[in-house]
Amino acid sequence: MLEMSGIVEDSIVDGPGIRVAYFAQGCPHHCPGCHNPETWPFEGGTPMDEETLAAIALANPLCRGVTFSGGEPFAQAEGFARLAGILKAKGYEVASYTGYTFEQLLQGTEAQKALLSRLDVLIDGPYQESRRSLELVFRGSSNQRILDVPASLAAGRAVEQTSGRWHGVY
Numbered sequence: 001m002l003e004m005s006g007i008v009e010d011s012i013v014d015g016p017g018i019r020v021a022y023f024a025q026g027c028p029h030h031c032p033g034c035h036n037p038e039t040w041p042f043e044g045g046t047p048m049d050e051e052t053l054a055a056i057a058l059a060n061p062l063c064r065g066v067t068f069s070g071g072e073p074f075a076q077a078e079g080f081a082r083l084a085g086i087l088k089a090k091g092y093e094v095a096s097y098t099g100y101t102f103e104q105l106l107q108g109t110e111a112q113k114a115l116l117s118r119l120d121v122l123i124d125g126p127y128q129e130s131r132r133s134l135e136l137v138f139r140g141s142s143n144q145r146i147l148d149v150p151a152s153l154a155a156g157r158a159v160e161q162t163s164g165r166w167h168g169v170y
């Protein structure tokens with residue numbers, strides 16, 4: 001079961017293509033300048049089970065990818081790992097935002113590592129207002145990285161996603 005703050009069924013700003021964006025309720029990072037401070041409290045979300053959430057993407061024939069955002073998806077890692085597993089098995093590209101760095105998640109809980117292992121793409125790091133740029137694609141601040149998760153896990157270090165799709169080139 002996941003506590004959700006919202007779902008956008010046809011997002012074009014949370015990754016390439018038309019994606020379902022799943023917004024978690026609750027975030028421990030409290031970045032100054034955060035655009036979604038209403039997602040910070042861990043209470044007040046809408047509880048939804050993983051099958052119901054997956055069915056939203058599966059019902060959209062235009063959607064081949066999904067993005068987890070928030071809030072902090074890795075604060076509900078067990079549920080998001082389960083959701084990621086359902087969608088990966090159906091061939092979806094699964095991406096997640098996180099306020100943690102990849103290096104922190106490598107040292108995280110078992111559930112956080114399980115979620116990481118089921119992702120294709122991770123946009124990592126907290127939002128830093130001093131490094132904000134409107135020219136960045138799919139990122140708010142330049143400290144954040146768009147990582148190729150399978151390549152990063154294989155290498156044991158952060159490997160940037162080189163596909164043009166994730167850098168505004170189609």
Ligand code: SF4
Nearest residue numbers: 027030031034071099
């Ligand atoms: S991690 Fe994201 S949702 Fe959480 S405070 Fe930072 S910008 Fe806001």
